[in-house]
Amino acid sequence: MSLSKGYMLPKVEKVVLQEKIDLYARASGDCNPIHIDADFANQSQFGGRIAHGMMIAATLSEMVTMVFEKDWVDTGSLKIRFRAPVYPGESISTFGEVEKVTEMDQEKYAVMCSVGIRRDNGELVISGSAEVTVSKESRIFE
């Protein structure tokens, strides 16, 4: 692979399940009833339980990790907006594209990507950008 402007990051697809939302609540400690209490959520503006935004965003990070690996967790930054809720049973898929590769110094590049997640009907649920610092010797520039 040779990373440059226009490079499309690999798509990651998931089906969001209520059992996974419940697990995420336990793991993260975020037990907002909007995610796990059907009675509460049914009365809310969302009309039902929804996935944690950070749970959905984790799929974005997975996409970026596939390309940048440890550089992502060492140097990466993410700026995202949660644009629409994701309900259990829905399918989501990520998208990402390299927008800019900038030389930082003799050893490193800064790579900026537009990223996001859509549900099956194409509606945008998350949009934003990801940036990461990568060594010029990285295999992704071969």
Next chain:
Amino acid sequence: MEYDKLTTGQLISDRVVSLDADRVALYVEAVDHEGFLLADDGGRLVPGMAVAAFALSGAINDLNIPGGTVHLSQEIKFQSAVEEGTRLDCKAFVSKNSVRNNWRILVVDIQAMTVEGTSIMEAKSTIMLPV
């Protein structure tokens, strides 16, 4: 919690979060994440978003956020990979507190460092609470 009295710069959460292998495994199962990155010594690295999620939830719980709170946006800056078993000192501060159209908009800055002082992550969370 009197949210209208939260002021810019106010420390609202200061917790030690342990990145236990069991908790990380539960997280990985929840997000259907495949595989772990490894450190040079072979130790498993904690997914960056797991660090963010654990640090954020501490702040949310200390703020006693009401049910129905909505997460509007998130910024995260990863500064160093971290292995399972690491203990993090996570602090959260009020960055901004305003009311708009019967909703309170709270912006919270979060810092996560190892207990030895290595910076791991900085984040900014924007949430919307019913007034």
